[in-house]
Amino acid sequence: MSEFDENDAFEAAARPSLSAQAMAARPMPYLDGLNPAQREAVEVLNGPVLMLAGAGTGKTKALTTRIAHLLNTGQARTNEILAVTFTNKAAREMKERVASLLGQTVEGMPWMGTFHSICVKLLRRHAELVGLKTNFTILDTDDQIRLMKQLIAANNIDEKRWPARLLAGVIDNWKNRAWTPEVLPASEANAFNGRGPELYAQYQARLKTLNACDFGDLLMHMVTIFQKHDDILKQYQSWFRYILVDEYQDTNVAQYLWLRLLAAGHKNICCVGDDDQSIYGWRGAEVGNILRFEKDFPGAKVVRLEQNYRSTAHILAAASGVIAGNEDRLGKELWTAAEGGEKVRLIGHWDGDEEARWVGEEIEAMQSGTRGRAPMSLDDMAILVRASHQMRAFEDRFLTIGLPYRVIGGPRFYERLEIRDAMAYFRLAVSQDDDLAFERIVNTPRRGLGDKAVQTIQGLARQNGVSLVEGARIAVDTGAIKGKGGKGLAELVMGLDRWHAQLRAEADTHVEMAEVILEESGYTDMWLNDKTPEAPGRLENLKELVKALESFENLQGFLEHISLIMDNDTDDAEEKVTIMTLHGAKGLEYPAVFLPGWEDGLFPSQRSMDEGKVKETGNGSGLVNLGLEEERRLAYVGITRAEEICTISFAANRRVYGQWQSQLPSRFVDELPADHVEVLTAPGLYGGGYGGAAGDFGASPLEDKASRVDAYNSPGWKRMQAQGALRSKPSPNESRGLVIDLEAVSSFTQGDRVFHTKFGYGTVMGIEGDKLDIEFDKAGAKKVVSKFIVPAAQAGDVPF
DNA sequence: AGCCTCCTAATTTTT
DNA sequence: TTAGGAGGCT
Numbered sequence: 001m002s003e004f005d006e007n008d009a010f011e012a013a014a015r016p017s018l019s020a021q022a023m024a025a026r027p028m029p030y031l032d033g034l035n036p037a038q039r040e041a042v043e044v045l046n047g048p049v050l051m052l053a054g055a056g057t058g059k060t061k062a063l064t065t066r067i068a069h070l071l072n073t074g075q076a077r078t079n080e081i082l083a084v085t086f087t088n089k090a091a092r093e094m095k096e097r098v099a100s101l102l103g104q105t106v107e108g109m110p111w112m113g114t115f116h117s118i119c120v121k122l123l124r125r126h127a128e129l130v131g132l133k134t135n136f137t138i139l140d141t142d143d144q145i146r147l148m149k150q151l152i153a154a155n156n157i158d159e160k161r162w163p164a165r166l167l168a169g170v171i172d173n174w175k176n177r178a179w180t181p182e183v184l185p186a187s188e189a190n191a192f193n194g195r196g197p198e199l200y201a202q203y204q205a206r207l208k209t210l211n212a213c214d215f216g217d218l219l220m221h222m223v224t225i226f227q228k229h230d231d232i233l234k235q236y237q238s239w240f241r242y243i244l245v246d247e248y249q250d251t252n253v254a255q256y257l258w259l260r261l262l263a264a265g266h267k268n269i270c271c272v273g274d275d276d277q278s279i280y281g282w283r284g285a286e287v288g289n290i291l292r293f294e295k296d297f298p299g300a301k302v303v304r305l306e307q308n309y310r311s312t313a314h315i316l317a318a319a320s321g322v323i324a325g326n327e328d329r330l331g332k333e334l335w336t337a338a339e340g341g342e343k344v345r346l347i348g349h350w351d352g353d354e355e356a357r358w359v360g361e362e363i364e365a366m367q368s369g370t371r372g373r374a375p376m377s378l379d380d381m382a383i384l385v386r387a388s389h390q391m392r393a394f395e396d397r398f399l400t401i402g403l404p405y406r407v408i409g410g411p412r413f414y415e416r417l418e419i420r421d422a423m424a425y426f427r428l429a430v431s432q433d434d435d436l437a438f439e440r441i442v443n444t445p446r447r448g449l450g451d452k453a454v455q456t457i458q459g460l461a462r463q464n465g466v467s468l469v470e471g472a473r474i475a476v477d478t479g480a481i482k483g484k485g486g487k488g489l490a491e492l493v494m495g496l497d498r499w500h501a502q503l504r505a506e507a508d509t510h511v512e513m514a515e516v517i518l519e520e521s522g523y524t525d526m527w528l529n530d531k532t533p534e535a536p537g538r539l540e541n542l543k544e545l546v547k548a549l550e551s552f553e554n555l556q557g558f559l560e561h562i563s564l565i566m567d568n569d570t571d572d573a574e575e576k577v578t579i580m581t582l583h584g585a586k587g588l589e590y591p592a593v594f595l596p597g598w599e600d601g602l603f604p605s606q607r608s609m610d611e612g613k614v615k616e617t618g619n620g621s622g623l624v625n626l627g628l629e630e631e632r633r634l635a636y637v638g639i640t641r642a643e644e645i646c647t648i649s650f651a652a653n654r655r656v657y658g659q660w661q662s663q664l665p666s667r668f669v670d671e672l673p674a675d676h677v678e679v680l681t682a683p684g685l686y687g688g689g690y691g692g693a694a695g696d697f698g699a700s701p702l703e704d705k706a707s708r709v710d711a712y713n714s715p716g717w718k719r720m721q722a723q724g725a726l727r728s729k730p731s732p733n734e735s736r737g738l739v740i741d742l743e744a745v746s747s748f749t750q751g752d753r754v755f756h757t758k759f760g761y762g763t764v765m766g767i768e769g770d771k772l773d774i775e776f777d778k779a780g781a782k783k784v785v786s787k788f789i790v791p792a793a794q795a796g797d798v799p800f
Numbered sequence: 801a802g803c804c805t806c807c808t809a810a811t812t813t814t815t
Numbered sequence: 816t817t818a819g820g821a822g823g824c825t
Binding site: 159160389655656657658659 | 817821
């Protein structure tokens with residue numbers, strides 16, 4: 001095991017033994033603001049605790065108070081508490097709040113961080129046990145894909161049929177389950193056309209020679225080490241005397257094993273989570289972990305936080321009504337002491353553009369404070385969509401009306417092209433062994449080194465058993481690459497040597513060196529000479545990157561951490577509406593929330609329902625579609641983001657992949673309890689005809705009489721009418737569910753003439769679930785998801 | 801080596 | 816519809 005340095009978090013020091021008096025003597029003002037459930041969750045310090053914390057129930061408060069309590073009572077010292085989160089943001093927030101609770105900065109808390117950042121720290125101590133050196137690099141997704149592409153090519157696999165992305169997904173899945181190539185179960189043998197297992201082994205071997213690991217490895221390697229080296233595990237078990245886990249419902253198998261191993265001794269583990277907010281199953285999260293907690297830790301104390309401090313009663317009731325549709329739950333019922341508030345608002349629109357237009361106007365109205373409401377800041381409003389492509393309609397609309405907005409999500413700072421290029425240069429300046437970095441920048445900026453030149457370098461490197469930089473050096477020395485490329489390569493190699501020497505000599509000049517490297521390599525010039533509109537932004541980002549270096553002591557330290565900590569929180573001063581995905585919104589709250597696109601196929605998304613992951617229900621009444629349940633949890637997350645005003649909307653028509661489709665309102669709409677929903681009249685569809693009630697909206701989309709008739713015959717429209725009818729005469733005895741007759745939903749039968757965007761006209765030959773066997777007139781027999789099929793009669797007159 | 805055109809596929813995303 | 820990738824052409 002590596003030596004610990006002076007500042008080591010584990011540095012031995014006698015732990016003061018605490019008497020009951022000592023504990024009682026310390027004031028605990030932080031306990032006063034807690035409700036009984038929170039207080040219980042805070043005060044039971046020893047043994048396993050499961051804190052089931054519903055949305056907005058003060059879970060972070062309880063968690064941070066618990067940490068403060070552990071410290072304040074002297075039960076644990078800062079370096080004996082392992083507190084794990086999923087995001088850096090959550091870790092940061094936790095640190096800040098613990099500090100403010102204790103009224104002092106918490107110097108230390110070295111083991112409060114993300115799963116990944118903690119595992120990096122641990123793995124750097126024990127890297128040699130999994131065949132790595134302590135200064136291993138962490139590959140980002142891009143590097144991973146490039147590596148896998150090479151492997152796929154080397155194995156003579158057709159990359160078009162078996163893309164690297166797919167392999168990356170397969171391997172990632174295995175790693176999430178902590179399956180190393182050695183323990184990969186036989187059931188996985190067929191993965192990736194039967195080549196998965198061997199490619200996985202090759203990939204891991206390649207990582208080892210590169211002295212690198214990917215994100216999944218961080219966890220998996222630590223689990224492996226803990227499993228194989230009992231002495232090391234024991235040591236950490238005694239060091240981490242208290243374990244706290246945030247968002248436990250999002251843990252995957254590897255994380256679960258890691259936690260279980262560490263907690264196995266003292267079992268002082270407190271997991272906080274909400275099974276109803278488990279929305280990351282698709283990336284390996286196992287709701288099962290939280291559902292099984294009491295079995296894993298017999299005698300666990302289970303505390304439910306159910307008092308909500310965020311939303312109005314109507315909003316909570318709507319959320320509860322929807323989530324009640326799920327079978328697989330531990331069961332919680334949110335309640336609030338707050339009274340009053342608006343009902344959840346539901347509105348249907350003609351199409352996606354109109355929905356965006358309406359939301360824009362509604363936002364402007366809220367901002368200026370009409371309709372008896374106080375004016376609201378744009379910062380207090382958010383639009384939460386299921387899929388990022390939905391954002392476009394809103395962006396387009398907001399641009400035309402000049403409504404400021406911010407989009408959350410998209411590429412992270414460190415994922416940007418220019419940042420990764422720059423980092424590759426830095427990596428090479430620090431270590432010339434970094435082949436992936438070399439490959440990345442060898443011809444960036446252009447040096448006249450194309451595929452052929454790179455192959456030459458790779459060949460030389462392989463023959464001599466050296467790194468690519470050394471291979472390049474040989475190529476330069478032997479004149480293996482001629483002309484412009486040869487000259488460029490010579491300059492690059494000289495540059496790398498110079499930078500490396502300079503950094504070794506004066507490591508603390510790294511900020512200036514970073515600038516020098518970007519200058520001398522020609523990278524800055526490359527963007528200065530670039531005429532595309534993105535170029536200035538990229539140069540800005542490079543400046544920011546250099547600035548970020550200032551908070552590190554040297555380039556090496558920067559590189560070791562950067563891939564884990566570079567998140568982009570945009571803190572701009574101007575008030576803006578937020579647009580983001582439902583996934584991105586978890587953990588956030590806004591006074592006003594818009595939830596557009598509640599249409600079957602979009603939300604719940606067709607894909608998630610088609611995945612076909614099913615499970616027996618507890619009562620044997622049938623099968624549960626797990627994909628659908630996760631979508632429903634997403635709906636629950638969406639609604640519970642709203643504090644005061646929650647507006648759900650759907651459109652009767654939407655353009656999907658460039659093709660207009662009529663849409664049905666989401667089944668989740670039907671699950672909203674009618675008593676807590678106000679159905680708004682859709683301008684343009686209800687009442688005195690188009691545009692009648694709400695003023696004019698410019699050119700009417702319904703000017704064409706034929707399409708208007710079609711619109712009124714569409715299933716979506718029929719369902720809308722049903723909604724409207726229900727609003728006018730609510731049934732007193734059936735408050736739950738806006739249950740609407742679904743007979744209008746069209747389906748296909750054998751022999752139907754149908755139309756498909758790409759394949760043209762055809763005849764339905766058979767039906768399997770939602771897939772149709774169709775004999776196309778031109779394209780022949782195909783199996784197509786019914787979603788992509790319209791009756792032939794409608795093919796010509798799809799609206800717009 | 802670099803540009804251009806054709807083809808294909810198309811949630812959700814943190815580290 | 817559109818974006819990104821691959822392959823072909825100059």
